[in-house]
Amino acid sequence: MFITTATVVAPALGPFIGWNISPAIVVEFGDAVTTAITSVGAVVGLFLTFYGSMKAEGPMVIKTS
Numbered sequence: 326m327f328i329t330t331a332t333v334v335a336p337a338l339g340p341f342i343g344w345n346i347s348p349a350i351v352v353e354f355g356d357a358v359t360t361a362i363t364s365v366g367a368v369v370g371l372f373l374t375f376y377g378s379m380k381a382e383g384p385m386v387i388k389t390s
Contacts, residue, residue, distance in 0.1 A: 328355035 332348040332355075339346035 328352060328359075331355065 328351065332351045335346045335351045336348055
């Protein structure tokens with residue numbers, strides 16, 4: 326949703342600040358940022374998995390009552 330909004334607003338406001346911003350540039354930037362955030366999240370999740378495995382005192386078990 327943010328990329329769609331930025332695609333409309335950035336080209337309209339760009340000339341006021343002296344930048345020539347096209348919708349294609351905004352979409353490309355948004356895709357790059359989305360990919361980067363997803364990649365960082367995957368790496369953080371991987372490290373959290375390793376950390377949790379090292380801190381565990383035993384295997385996970387399902388307790389039945």
